[in-house]
Amino acid sequence: MKFAVQENLVPGSTFQEKVDNLQSLGYDGVELRGDGLAGRVGEIRRALEDSGVSATCVCGGYKFGLLFPDKGERAQARDQIRTLLSLAAEVRAQGLILVPIFGPPRLPDLSPWRTSEQLEEELLVEQLGELAEYAGTQGTQLILEPLNRYETHFVRRIEQAVQLCQRVASPHMTVLADVFHMNIEEASIPDALRGAKSWLGYVHLADSNRLLPGMGHIDFAAVFAALSEIAYGGWMSLECGVPEGGGEALGQSLRFMQSLLPNE
Template identity: 35%
Template sequence: MKSCVTIALVPSIRTGPWIYWEDLAASMAKAASLGFDGVELFTASADAVDPSHLKQLCQRYNLSIAAVGTGAGKVIHGLTLTDPDPAVRAQAVAFVREMIAFGAQVGAPAIIGSMQGNVVAGVEREQAFNWLAEGLNTLGDYAESKGVPLIYEPLNRYETNLINRLNDGVALLNGLSTRNIKLLADLFHMNIEEASMPDSIRSAGTAIGHVHFADSNRRPIGGGHTAMAGIAEALRELKYSGYVSAEAFPWPDPDAAAEQTIKSYRQYFG
């Protein structure tokens, strides 16, 4: 397994669950000094960061880009893969394609979380899932052409009424034509939705391609009541070798949150 910390470069979402903010180079320098293996980026768009500059920073600080988020597509532009308007769905697919292409230049997958959207009033649930599947199939195949997987994230019930649990995510992926999508196991969302987080991880198995490392209250691990020992054991049993990435609030401040995260990572996965 590999340790990872999040960096958000979008000032308008300052209250979100990301450890470092705004200054990419300084944040990467701090992550490297603490011994993280990689960073996960949340940018406003695919052209917000020059890929050549990002590669230089990765080499300078000996860090990998674990993943790139696509949530700005919804947060800033209101785009989702399940919008009833076909023009909006097309724009959503185009936005994610651009993020996939950006991430692929540094070997990083893109994550689809909030951009999956919801079943909205007046739309049949089956129809919304058909739109979601259509978008995921297109984007999964596109990511494959770029040499990276696509990551799909089940969210808790307060953020989506589509897929909330890992097992439902597995069923969704099994029904797609693309075989290039992995699940994101977000411990914060799982704390709300799963009866047993270790059992859910074991059941999802190799479908898991990324882990978000946050406590029950979305503070860094150690700041809530999540029972991490069993979760860590389940991931080790699966021989999970991906990133364990801190998508958590910068509590009480970014530096302390990063230090707590790497301390907890070493405690459970060291």
């Protein structure tokens, strides 16, 4: 298991400074913003070269419109996702985090034939198949992230994301487990992680209050134990609030998390 931080959480006025700070703090990776990524590829590659820090994946930067009723908006979202998958390959990142939709449904309820969510699932699976195939041509992955009831109505539990991956049946798709969202939606975070098994390919870390691990009440020892049980060896990236004195706080949180890792 490797620890990373979203780039916007890291102290530094340039990307190079952020990478240097991550290296000095002991982190292995940096999660990249998708916004403006095309213009930063050279800078990112230069900063990461021989640094010991790797790009983990790309987060955001596209229209969350795969489940919008307008055909043009869906096509625009797919185009942007394909571009970001290509850019992820250029910086040697695993892939792109994919959130199907924020907020309420945009598609109509056509009951008794199909509910809005049934329509969304069929539409999403059709598009995911196409996008996963493209990801494979780039050597990258679609990383499907469930959220929580306050952020979306659709795909809120790990089990639901796994079922979508099983329907698409592509090696170029995987599931992201975000422990902050899981603390809201899952009956048991460790059981949900164990249930994901081979589909689990990325982890977001934040405590119950969405601050750094160790600043809330999530049982991270149990989280790491479950990940160890399923032999998870992928990225674990911080997506959370960082208090003042960001560098010191990031270092303290890393040492806290490392102290909880099972002996292997």
